[in-house]
Amino acid sequence: MKVLIAERISDAGLDELKKETDVEVRLGLKREKLLEIIKDFDALIVRSEIKVDSELMEAAPNLKVVGRAGNGIDNIDLKEATRRGIIVVNTPDSNAISAAEHTIGLIIAIARNIPQAAHAVKSQDFHRNKYKGVELYGKTLGIIGLGRIGSLVAKRMKAFEMEVIAYDPYISSEIFDEIGVKKAETLEDLLRNSDIITIHTPKTRETVGMIGEKELAITKKGVRIVNCARGGLINERALCEYLKSGHVAAAAIDVLEKEPSYEGDNTGFYNPLIELPNVVITPHLGASTVEAQNNVGITVAREVLSALKGQFTSNACNIPSIDREMLDLIRPYMKLAEIMGSFYYQIESTPVKTIEVLFSKGLLNTEILTNAILMGLLYPIVEERVNFVNSRYLCMERGIQIIEGILNDGDDYSNLIDLKIVNEKGQEVRFKGTVYGRDEIKIVEYMGYDVNFEPAQYMLFIRNEDKPGVIGYIGNILGEYGVNIATMHVTRRKEEGLALMMLGVDSPVPDEAIYRLVNVNGIITAKAITLNP
Ligand SMILES: NC(=O)C1=CN([C@@H]2O[C@H](COP(=O)(O)OP(=O)(O)OC[C@H]3O[C@@H](n4cnc5c(N)ncnc54)[C@H](O)[C@@H]3O)[C@@H](O)[C@H]2O)C=CC1
């Protein structure tokens, strides 16, 4: 496996990767060069600078994993990665403390004009009157986005005896209470009442430009503003105007709408904010500490390695995350789900319209189990890579409706998957499956027949009239083609005079044998099934 490190990560992370993969470190690559070389790599590791967009993914036919050595993934086209079955992993917990501490550093810096004053002193200018600041004590800090970093900032700033309020419509009041922060019901509320505002939301379609002219206009005169989250959350042009007028007394910015290259040439880079005396800008330093980069490097390396090995990772952005213990528990159910999904297109050819899957209450992580069913379903019929990442997306792209639910109590099994597939002709194919003990996979119902069948690599499903002699024919025909029957499950519906046979065989059943079987008097259908390797 080949891994391209396109932005700097720690040596500790590099060492982890080098133990198991072929690693190439290429920092400061020009875009054209990156597009040219990416085709050879299975994994790409970036930070916040490189845009991992559809053009880059198109140029990377072998790419299986993108590792974001950091938190924000706004530089990665997640939808496109998902469509292509590329796993995106990040390391959100590894640099949160550093980002929070940097934010606090910036708050203090602009409250006391520390960077400007320190800079003046370097030029022998000791005129301290110019740099009189304000105290934090007793002032109101408004935090927009009370997630990982926002809440770390809140907890720490309370030590300054600031009143901390926060606006985050997506978290519960209990979390506000737990952190000990007053809830601002609206953004307007927060803007009107804060002496210092700091923003900690991710960059999304909803949050871009969330602080613009209109919002700045209702802030307190003399407000101080910090952005250590993402450039573009605060409209830079509007902020510039408000800083020039003095309405915003000062701003501290770690992130810009358009950022320079951190390894390459930046000749001609310009941003008007840089020139303003009441602005402190750092070069996207929030995560740049020894500790954060060590953690980030090691975590991203481990996540990328797990993903390359086909294991679930704990920080995947486009598949549900599962911890290792839980993964061990549900692995047999994932296999069962994939097998159940894989039956349909080996039995029927009419396109699927709806998939309805019901799970026993005892089954956890059902979202992944559905993804496994969909992966099994699509595997035989799509050319592109199908995996847990894109199976749901590819089904939705094909107009397949996916309905998931919980089974009512009263079934005989506590861990059942009940799968009903309805095709465009309105026909239904239905299976139920479960796992006995730790990992004994069983199909327990097929088309209303109670069965007890352990799926095998090669199988044969036969529906026939319930009359003597049919089994004999089947054995003879398979024998002629050298196909050995390993297991056999026979069941019937006496009242209808119909029977079902599910056979596990030691080798694939040739098409010619199937043709002969369906011509046997009394056999209604014969379907050869092969499981995905
Ligand atoms: N400057 C730097 O070097 C670093 C910057 N970051 C940035 O910080 C951001 C936040 O990181 P975390 O706290 O870990 O993320 P998080 O996901 O834990 O928290 C984000 C919070 O924002 C809230 N939110 C989302 N939309 C909102 C809206 N419209 N209004 C109010 N609140 C909203 C969410 O509900 C969530 O609670 C990252 O997305 C990243 O862009 C992260 C690390 C370092």
Ligand SMILES: O=C(O)C(=O)COP(=O)(O)O
């Ligand atoms: O983790 C984040 O979201 C950051 O913004 C840190 O970015 P970086 O990895 O230092 O380029």
